Protein backbone atom coordinates (compact mmCIF):
# COMPACT_ATOMS: atom_id res chain seq x y z
CA UNK A 1 0.00 0.00 0.00
CA UNK A 2 1.41 3.36 -1.13
CA UNK A 3 0.19 6.92 -0.48
CA UNK A 4 0.78 9.73 -2.95
CA UNK A 5 -0.06 13.34 -2.02
CA UNK A 6 -0.46 15.51 -5.11
CA UNK A 7 1.55 18.65 -4.46
CA UNK A 8 0.43 21.28 -6.98
CA UNK A 9 -0.63 24.91 -6.54
CA UNK A 10 -3.85 24.46 -8.54
CA UNK A 11 -4.83 21.51 -6.36
CA UNK A 12 -4.11 23.51 -3.18
CA UNK A 13 -6.09 26.49 -4.53
CA UNK A 14 -9.18 24.45 -5.39
CA UNK A 15 -8.99 22.49 -2.15
CA UNK A 16 -8.97 25.70 -0.10
CA UNK A 17 -12.23 26.86 -1.70
CA UNK A 18 -13.71 23.39 -1.21
CA UNK A 19 -12.88 23.55 2.50
CA UNK A 20 -14.42 27.01 2.94
CA UNK A 21 -17.79 26.70 4.70
CA UNK A 22 -19.17 29.55 2.56
CA UNK A 23 -18.79 27.50 -0.66
CA UNK A 24 -22.27 26.51 -1.86
CA UNK A 25 -23.28 23.09 -3.29
CA UNK A 26 -23.06 23.96 -7.00
CA UNK A 27 -19.55 25.40 -6.53
CA UNK A 28 -18.56 22.48 -4.30
CA UNK A 29 -19.63 19.97 -6.96
CA UNK A 30 -17.78 21.86 -9.70
CA UNK A 31 -14.58 22.06 -7.67
CA UNK A 32 -14.74 18.38 -6.68
CA UNK A 33 -15.10 17.58 -10.40
CA UNK A 34 -12.10 19.75 -11.32
CA UNK A 35 -9.98 18.40 -8.47
CA UNK A 36 -10.57 14.78 -9.37
CA UNK A 37 -9.38 15.46 -12.90
CA UNK A 38 -6.12 16.82 -11.50
CA UNK A 39 -5.76 13.86 -9.12
CA UNK A 40 -6.64 11.47 -11.94
CA UNK A 41 -3.72 12.73 -13.99
CA UNK A 42 -1.38 11.43 -11.26
CA UNK A 43 -3.48 8.38 -10.37
CA UNK A 44 -3.42 7.05 -13.94
CA UNK A 45 0.33 7.39 -14.38
CA UNK A 46 0.56 3.58 -14.54
CA UNK A 47 -2.63 2.83 -16.43
CA UNK A 48 -1.92 -0.06 -18.78
CA UNK A 49 -1.49 0.70 -22.46
CA UNK A 50 -0.69 -1.25 -25.60
CA UNK A 51 1.14 -0.27 -28.73
CA UNK A 52 -0.94 0.70 -31.77
CA UNK A 53 0.03 1.50 -35.36
CA UNK A 54 -1.57 4.60 -36.89
CA UNK A 55 -1.17 6.80 -39.91
CA UNK A 56 -0.89 10.58 -39.46
CA UNK A 57 -1.53 12.89 -42.44
CA UNK A 58 2.25 12.75 -42.92
CA UNK A 59 3.44 9.21 -42.19
CA UNK A 60 2.93 5.93 -40.41
CA UNK A 61 3.86 5.82 -36.73
CA UNK A 62 3.20 3.90 -33.55
CA UNK A 63 1.48 5.18 -30.46
CA UNK A 64 -0.39 3.76 -27.50
CA UNK A 65 -3.98 3.21 -26.44
CA UNK A 66 -5.53 1.99 -23.20
CA UNK A 67 -5.28 -1.79 -23.21
CA UNK A 68 -7.85 -4.50 -22.51
CA UNK A 69 -9.35 -5.45 -20.15
CA UNK A 70 -10.72 -1.95 -19.63
CA UNK A 71 -10.09 -0.22 -16.33
CA UNK A 72 -12.99 -0.21 -13.89
CA UNK A 73 -13.98 2.96 -12.03
CA UNK A 74 -15.94 2.46 -8.79
CA UNK A 75 -17.44 5.50 -7.05
CA UNK A 76 -18.52 4.90 -3.44
CA UNK A 77 -22.01 6.38 -3.07
CA UNK A 78 -23.01 8.96 -2.23
CA UNK A 79 -20.12 11.36 -2.15
CA UNK A 80 -17.93 9.40 -4.59
CA UNK A 81 -20.55 10.01 -7.26
CA UNK A 82 -19.41 13.63 -7.34
CA UNK A 83 -16.02 12.41 -8.57
CA UNK A 84 -17.25 10.15 -11.37
CA UNK A 85 -17.62 12.59 -14.27
CA UNK A 86 -14.18 14.11 -13.69
CA UNK A 87 -12.64 10.63 -13.73
CA UNK A 88 -14.35 9.20 -16.80
CA UNK A 89 -13.57 12.38 -18.71
CA UNK A 90 -9.94 11.23 -18.56
CA UNK A 91 -10.70 7.52 -18.94
CA UNK A 92 -13.61 7.49 -21.40
CA UNK A 93 -13.29 3.78 -22.19
CA UNK A 94 -13.45 2.70 -18.55
CA UNK A 95 -16.36 0.66 -17.25
CA UNK A 96 -18.13 1.86 -14.13
CA UNK A 97 -19.22 -0.21 -11.12
CA UNK A 98 -20.98 1.08 -8.02
CA UNK A 99 -20.66 0.56 -4.28
CA UNK A 100 -23.17 2.16 -1.92
CA UNK A 101 -21.71 2.44 1.57
CA UNK A 102 -22.63 4.37 4.68
CA UNK A 103 -20.78 5.00 7.90
CA UNK A 104 -22.81 4.79 11.12
CA UNK A 105 -22.49 8.23 12.74
CA UNK A 106 -22.18 6.68 16.25
CA UNK A 107 -20.05 3.56 15.80
CA UNK A 108 -18.21 4.83 12.66
CA UNK A 109 -18.64 1.31 11.21
CA UNK A 110 -19.21 1.19 7.45
CA UNK A 111 -21.90 -1.00 5.90
CA UNK A 112 -22.58 -1.74 2.24
CA UNK A 113 -26.14 -1.18 0.98
CA UNK A 114 -25.62 -1.58 -2.77
CA UNK A 115 -23.15 -3.41 -4.99
CA UNK A 116 -23.14 -3.39 -8.78
CA UNK A 117 -19.90 -4.52 -10.40
CA UNK A 118 -18.50 -7.55 -12.21
CA UNK A 119 -17.99 -10.71 -10.08
CA UNK A 120 -14.67 -11.39 -11.76
CA UNK A 121 -12.15 -8.56 -11.72
CA UNK A 122 -9.13 -10.73 -12.56
CA UNK A 123 -6.47 -8.72 -14.33
CA UNK A 124 -8.42 -5.47 -13.99
CA UNK A 125 -7.04 -2.13 -12.87
CA UNK A 126 -9.60 -0.52 -10.58
CA UNK A 127 -9.95 3.14 -9.59
CA UNK A 128 -12.03 3.71 -6.46
CA UNK A 129 -13.50 7.17 -5.88
CA UNK A 130 -14.30 8.44 -2.38
CA UNK A 131 -13.63 12.04 -1.38
CA UNK A 132 -12.98 11.32 2.30
CA UNK A 133 -10.59 8.78 3.85
CA UNK A 134 -11.40 9.31 7.54
CA UNK A 135 -11.15 6.21 9.82
CA UNK A 136 -10.46 4.13 6.70
CA UNK A 137 -13.30 1.69 7.47
CA UNK A 138 -15.18 2.43 4.24
CA UNK A 139 -12.21 2.25 1.91
CA UNK A 140 -10.67 -0.85 3.52
CA UNK A 141 -13.98 -2.74 3.19
CA UNK A 142 -14.42 -1.55 -0.41
CA UNK A 143 -10.90 -2.49 -1.47
CA UNK A 144 -11.03 -5.90 0.25
CA UNK A 145 -14.18 -6.63 -1.78
CA UNK A 146 -12.41 -5.62 -5.02
CA UNK A 147 -9.38 -7.77 -4.20
CA UNK A 148 -11.66 -10.70 -3.29
CA UNK A 149 -13.11 -10.39 -6.82
CA UNK A 150 -9.61 -10.63 -8.30
CA UNK A 151 -8.60 -6.99 -8.89
CA UNK A 152 -4.82 -6.96 -9.12
CA UNK A 153 -4.16 -3.21 -9.05
CA UNK A 154 -6.32 -0.80 -7.06
CA UNK A 155 -5.92 2.98 -6.87
CA UNK A 156 -8.11 5.01 -4.51
CA UNK A 157 -8.64 8.69 -5.30
CA UNK A 158 -9.55 10.71 -2.20
CA UNK A 159 -9.83 14.47 -2.01
CA UNK A 160 -8.77 14.38 1.65
CA UNK A 161 -7.27 11.82 4.01
CA UNK A 162 -6.69 11.67 7.76
CA UNK A 163 -3.40 10.25 9.05
CA UNK A 164 -5.39 7.77 11.18
CA UNK A 165 -7.15 6.43 8.07
CA UNK A 166 -3.92 6.14 6.10
CA UNK A 167 -2.41 4.14 8.99
CA UNK A 168 -5.41 1.78 9.08
CA UNK A 169 -5.13 1.29 5.31
CA UNK A 170 -1.40 0.54 5.60
CA UNK A 171 -2.05 -2.03 8.33
CA UNK A 172 -5.14 -3.70 6.81
CA UNK A 173 -3.90 -3.68 3.22
CA UNK A 174 -0.21 -4.36 3.80
CA UNK A 175 1.34 -6.25 0.91
CA UNK A 176 -1.52 -5.51 -1.49
CA UNK A 177 -1.15 -3.63 -4.81
CA UNK A 178 -3.04 -0.57 -3.52
CA UNK A 179 -2.23 3.12 -4.00
CA UNK A 180 -4.01 6.07 -2.39
CA UNK A 181 -3.81 9.36 -4.28
CA UNK A 182 -5.00 12.40 -2.35
CA UNK A 183 -4.80 16.18 -2.37
CA UNK A 184 -3.92 16.33 1.33
CA UNK A 185 -3.27 14.25 4.43
CA UNK A 186 -4.82 16.54 7.03
CA UNK A 187 -3.99 16.92 10.73
CA UNK A 188 -6.23 14.42 12.50
CA UNK A 189 -9.74 13.09 13.15
CA UNK A 190 -11.98 14.77 15.71
CA UNK A 191 -14.02 12.91 18.36
CA UNK A 192 -16.86 12.41 15.82
CA UNK A 193 -14.58 10.88 13.21
CA UNK A 194 -14.48 14.02 11.04
CA UNK A 195 -11.29 15.10 9.32
CA UNK A 196 -9.66 18.23 10.80
CA UNK A 197 -9.44 20.79 9.27
CA UNK A 198 -11.29 18.82 6.56
CA UNK A 199 -14.29 20.14 4.69
CA UNK A 200 -17.19 18.75 6.72
CA UNK A 201 -19.51 16.04 5.39
CA UNK A 202 -18.67 15.70 1.70
CA UNK A 203 -21.96 13.97 0.81
CA UNK A 204 -24.04 16.61 2.57
CA UNK A 205 -22.10 19.45 0.99
CA UNK A 206 -22.66 17.94 -2.48
CA UNK A 207 -26.22 16.71 -2.14
CA UNK A 208 -27.77 18.00 1.11
CA UNK A 209 -28.40 16.10 4.34
CA UNK A 210 -30.83 13.51 2.83
CA UNK A 211 -32.90 13.31 6.02
Ligand SMILES: O=P(O)(O)OC[C@H]1O[C@H](OP(=O)(O)OP(=O)(O)O)[C@H](O)[C@@H]1O
Pocket residue numbers: 076077078079080101102103104108110130131132133134135136137138139165193201202203204
Ligand atom coordinates in the same frame (compact mmCIF):
# COMPACT_ATOMS: atom_id res chain seq x y z
O1 LIG B 1 -13.13 6.53 6.38
P1 LIG B 1 -14.46 6.41 7.01
O2 LIG B 1 -14.43 6.73 8.49
O3 LIG B 1 -15.15 5.12 6.73
O4 LIG B 1 -15.38 7.58 6.43
C1 LIG B 1 -15.40 7.96 5.10
C2 LIG B 1 -16.74 7.79 4.48
O5 LIG B 1 -17.71 8.64 5.11
C3 LIG B 1 -18.42 9.36 4.13
O6 LIG B 1 -19.51 8.67 3.66
P2 LIG B 1 -20.93 8.72 4.39
O7 LIG B 1 -21.09 7.54 5.30
O8 LIG B 1 -21.13 10.07 5.03
O9 LIG B 1 -21.93 8.51 3.21
P3 LIG B 1 -22.38 9.56 2.06
O10 LIG B 1 -21.26 9.59 1.06
O11 LIG B 1 -23.62 8.95 1.55
O12 LIG B 1 -22.60 10.90 2.72
C4 LIG B 1 -17.40 9.52 3.02
O13 LIG B 1 -18.00 9.85 1.78
C5 LIG B 1 -16.68 8.21 3.02
O14 LIG B 1 -17.34 7.24 2.21
Ligand SMILES: O=c1cc[nH]c(=O)[nH]1
Pocket residue numbers: 079132134193194195196198199200201202203
Ligand atom coordinates in the same frame (compact mmCIF):
# COMPACT_ATOMS: atom_id res chain seq x y z
O1 LIG C 1 -14.68 14.50 7.62
C1 LIG C 1 -15.39 13.60 7.14
C2 LIG C 1 -15.33 12.26 7.57
C3 LIG C 1 -16.13 11.32 6.99
N1 LIG C 1 -16.96 11.70 6.00
C4 LIG C 1 -17.05 12.97 5.57
O2 LIG C 1 -17.84 13.28 4.66
N2 LIG C 1 -16.28 13.89 6.16
Ligand SMILES: [Mg+2]
Pocket residue numbers: 079201202203204
Ligand atom coordinates in the same frame (compact mmCIF):
# COMPACT_ATOMS: atom_id res chain seq x y z
MG1 LIG D 1 -21.93 11.65 4.34
